[in-house]
Amino acid sequence: MEKVIDFLSFQDPTVRLVVAGTVLLSISAAVVGCFAYLRKRALVGDALAHSLLPGVAMAFLFSGQKDPWLLLLGAMISGWLALGAMELIQQHTKLASETSIALVLSVFFGFGVLLLTYLQHHGGGDQAGLDQFLFGNAASMRSSDLYAYGLVGMVLLVMIGAFYKELKLYCFDPDHAEAIGLPTRILRYLLNTMTVLATAIGIQSVGVVLMAALLITPAATARFWSYRLRTMLFLAALGGAVAGLGGSFASYLAPAMPTGPWIVMVLSFLALVSIFLAPRVGIFARMWRQRQNQRKIIRENLLKAFYHGLENKEAQHAWLSRPEWQEQRHLPEWEWQIGFRQLRRRRWVLRRSGRYRLTERGLAEARRVVRLHRLWELYLSRYLALGKDHLHPGAESIEHLITPEVEKELLRELDYPEQDPHRSPIPYKS
Amino acid sequence: MSANKEAAPALEVHNLTATYDRQPVLWDIDFSLPEGSLAGILGPNGSGKTTLLRNIMGLMQPDSGYVRLLGQDLAKVRAQVSYVPQRESVDWNFPVSVSEVVAMGRYGPGKLLRRLRRQDRDIIEEAMERTGILPLAHRHISQLSGGQQQRVFIARALAQQAQIYLMDEPFVGVDAATEEAILNLLGEMKNRGHTVIMVHHDLQTAQDFFDQAVLLQTRLVAAGPVETVLNKENLQQAYGGRLNVLSKVGQLAAEKQFPLREKAFRERKKPAHGESD
Numbered sequence: 001m002e003k004v005i006d007f008l009s010f011q012d013p014t015v016r017l018v019v020a021g022t023v024l025l026s027i028s029a030a031v032v033g034c035f036a037y038l039r040k041r042a043l044v045g046d047a048l049a050h051s052l053l054p055g056v057a058m059a060f061l062f063s064g065q066k067d068p069w070l071l072l073l074g075a076m077i078s079g080w081l082a083l084g085a086m087e088l089i090q091q092h093t094k095l096a097s098e099t100s101i102a103l104v105l106s107v108f109f110g111f112g113v114l115l116l117t118y119l120q121h122h123g124g125g126d127q128a129g130l131d132q133f134l135f136g137n138a139a140s141m142r143s144s145d146l147y148a149y150g151l152v153g154m155v156l157l158v159m160i161g162a163f164y165k166e167l168k169l170y171c172f173d174p175d176h177a178e179a180i181g182l183p184t185r186i187l188r189y190l191l192n193t194m195t196v197l198a199t200a201i202g203i204q205s206v207g208v209v210l211m212a213a214l215l216i217t218p219a220a221t222a223r224f225w226s227y228r229l230r231t232m233l234f235l236a237a238l239g240g241a242v243a244g245l246g247g248s249f250a251s252y253l254a255p256a257m258p259t260g261p262w263i264v265m266v267l268s269f270l271a272l273v274s275i276f277l278a279p280r281v282g283i284f285a286r287m288w289r290q291r292q293n294q295r296k297i298i299r300e301n302l303l304k305a306f307y308h309g310l311e312n313k314e315a316q317h318a319w320l321s322r323p324e325w326q327e328q329r330h331l332p333e334w335e336w337q338i339g340f341r342q343l344r345r346r347r348w349v350l351r352r353s354g355r356y357r358l359t360e361r362g363l364a365e366a367r368r369v370v371r372l373h374r375l376w377e378l379y380l381s382r383y384l385a386l387g388k389d390h391l392h393p394g395a396e397s398i399e400h401l402i403t404p405e406v407e408k409e410l411l412r413e414l415d416y417p418e419q420d421p422h423r424s425p426i427p428y429k430s
Numbered sequence: 431m432s433a434n435k436e437a438a439p440a441l442e443v444h445n446l447t448a449t450y451d452r453q454p455v456l457w458d459i460d461f462s463l464p465e466g467s468l469a470g471i472l473g474p475n476g477s478g479k480t481t482l483l484r485n486i487m488g489l490m491q492p493d494s495g496y497v498r499l500l501g502q503d504l505a506k507v508r509a510q511v512s513y514v515p516q517r518e519s520v521d522w523n524f525p526v527s528v529s530e531v532v533a534m535g536r537y538g539p540g541k542l543l544r545r546l547r548r549q550d551r552d553i554i555e556e557a558m559e560r561t562g563i564l565p566l567a568h569r570h571i572s573q574l575s576g577g578q579q580q581r582v583f584i585a586r587a588l589a590q591q592a593q594i595y596l597m598d599e600p601f602v603g604v605d606a607a608t609e610e611a612i613l614n615l616l617g618e619m620k621n622r623g624h625t626v627i628m629v630h631h632d633l634q635t636a637q638d639f640f641d642q643a644v645l646l647q648t649r650l651v652a653a654g655p656v657e658t659v660l661n662k663e664n665l666q667q668a669y670g671g672r673l674n675v676l677s678k679v680g681q682l683a684a685e686k687q688f689p690l691r692e693k694a695f696r697e698r699k700k701p702a703h704g705e706s707d
Contacts, residue, residue, distance in 0.1 A: 038524060162543055169534050173520045179487050180590070181508040181539045227570040229525045 438501025
């Protein structure tokens, strides 16, 4: 508990430094990752992260020390080699692009693990804690590491700010970018380099195995909540920051525990929540919409049944008994309950000692539904060459769907008809 | 701009040969179109219409031959040329709004590191108004119908304020309103003396829409005024199947990965003739 308070109060300057560094590099990875995500390069990001390992190990092998700038240089070189290899394989073989990505990922990562193992047995890598590069350990970073990674992260964010509109265009429509004469090759190199760097600065705190999650998950999560690139970048950055904070917190409480998995846990939690709660596309929103549709169908079917009852009695504004109403359409009792409650709430129906009557508004609504049903039957028979006995099922669901605008068009197209194909009158305003 | 504007044709395609993985898609295409023409690039499916457009726009490098626009290399007259790709060429789920896409027509190499100016904003609004999508300006692009998406692309091209418009099948899968909008624009372009070059697949309407036509079937069947191009004999040649020997040689080239031109005979971009610069 003491440690929790220690962490949350940010009194300890090392805590402050670790948190600031991790959050900053998480933000820049999340923002850069948005562009990789939008170019549908999520897998490339994963392959790239894994491919940094041999470069990092080499840098240590040649220099014998864990200097952040040398590590970044090594990571850059090996990241670029991996990207080049993927491109070459795609250009010169008939392998699918995902095959080339998988190939490069496994070859580079395998070689990296090989080097790491060698270093741990022979090169004093054990003392240097090189195994942290696999799963990350935020608390093990020294201030020089943090300054280096933080600085690179800042530079990445500034670059994205500076070339925001060109990057947006390039990701959306590279052909147009090329056609208006933007330096598309440079833009591509820029994006690739930024992806390599954004991944590289995270390897010490998150590790190469899970770094792709920090690149791609915030972007995918943010996309659920946003329809503008600007908002998406902002939300992804926010998600990255939260994950970075959570990761460094976990790392501080349990220094033996790797940080990467904790960051991934936080990110996955945010993603999962978004899948359920996102407006419009989220699972709950979809379920809600389904429910609304279902209720509209029940409600309108009830109105229609009432109208048919009135037609039978050839009287409007008449009172119908419950059996007179119900004989027009056999619905299960619970649907009647739900539908009736809705009609009551909208003040479309009145009740007096067991008999029912539609109000003015309710009658207009009932007429509308019946009108749409009959108009649609007419439309089907006229334009889809459907036989009379096949018309009803189609019209049963479309009548609930047609909007006033479509109705207007339908009326114009059919030239305000009087009767449907079954010679029932089409009810307009009385 | 160059001084030889009157003399130079709007588009000159010189001995253009293009391949995909050594499979020839265009064989020695050679024609030119005068300025101010409304030209249709016609031909059956797979006859290389889109490939020709991509080569003209420099989105693909020809194996041999070159293209000249307004008598110049594309690089010099880029600002005068605008391109409306096929609607399916982009992901309409990308997180941008209608006005953002149209604004992309005002981007360019000279505007790096700079925001768009108020003048650009005015042009963007006008382009949206002329294509009837101004009320949709703030919509996300995935919420549009196919026709509206096509109009977004056309508005983006208008915002470029070019002299030559290259369009790839703008009439495919669009509603009546969009068709009308495109036709109105064509008329307007014609009046202003602008050139429109359009890939089109409907021969019925070609006669009405265009004054020039280019009929393709991996090779050039005919090019020139639409009445002379669209005669029975030419159409028979374009739509009556491929030339046997030509397609066999093409297959051979692809199978053996053989170049279609020896190096010494490859024609690349030459400096534009004479007096410009």
